[in-house]
Amino acid sequence: MTTSTPPRRVALTPGARRALEAAGRLFYERGIHAVGVDLIAAEAGVTKKTLYDRFGSKEQIVVEYLADRDERWRAFLASRLAGSHNAQDQLLAVFDASRDWTETHSPRGCSMVNAHAEIGDPSHPAYAIITGQKGWMLTLFTDLVRPLAPATADSLGRTLMLLHEGALVAHGLRIFPGALDHAREEARVLLSAAVKS
Numbered sequence: 001m002t003t004s005t006p007p008r009r010v011a012l013t014p015g016a017r018r019a020l021e022a023a024g025r026l027f028y029e030r031g032i033h034a035v036g037v038d039l040i041a042a043e044a045g046v047t048k049k050t051l052y053d054r055f056g057s058k059e060q061i062v063v064e065y066l067a068d069r070d071e072r073w074r075a076f077l078a079s080r081l082a083g084s085h086n087a088q089d090q091l092l093a094v095f096d097a098s099r100d101w102t103e104t105h106s107p108r109g110c111s112m113v114n115a116h117a118e119i120g121d122p123s124h125p126a127y128a129i130i131t132g133q134k135g136w137m138l139t140l141f142t143d144l145v146r147p148l149a150p151a152t153a154d155s156l157g158r159t160l161m162l163l164h165e166g167a168l169v170a171h172g173l174r175i176f177p178g179a180l181d182h183a184r185e186e187a188r189v190l191l192s193a194a195v196k197s
Helices: 014-030 037-044 048-055 058-081 087-105 111-118 127-145 150-173 179-196
Strands: none
Touching: 014 037, 014 048, 014 058, 014 111, 037 048, 037 058, 048 058, 058 087, 058 111, 058 127, 087 127, 087 150, 087 179, 111 127, 111 150, 127 150, 150 179
8 A cells, every 4th residue: 555645734823623513424424515604704703804814725634534533433432442451352342333333423334435435535634544554454453463473464455444444435335234344243252263263
């Protein structure tokens, strides 16, 4: 996977924070392309000029929206992993955390996957955030599984990530209920077999 330069970030004033909260809700509910700067400004109670003064462009608002989601997810997951005592518990805690996160923050599926459906151009400044989060998740799964199965950690890490990401997509599309719980159980079986072998 290629790495890219992290995008520029802006300092958030209280007005910019309100605008970002409105943009985040609108982008997630309606889609990035469907939401214009006029609507964000109206929802946030700020002027369009204020938005451009603070962010410079709609692209930058998208960057801040996805970076904020990513930072909040990582902090949420870190707090959940801190309560687990061994590698297998931590791996399964990722699925538990995702289930709980989606119930509160992502009823329509993963914001990064949804954003990638609209932002497929690697030159877009938000693209690095999307791919960066998924690359980080792959590294996390691989690092967590390494103590359990050092010889096959890279392959198992990829498989665990596929289970996780597939469950996020199935959840967002409402393919069947309990997708993340199902993926967690499949991960548990996989990990048990890896530890025994």
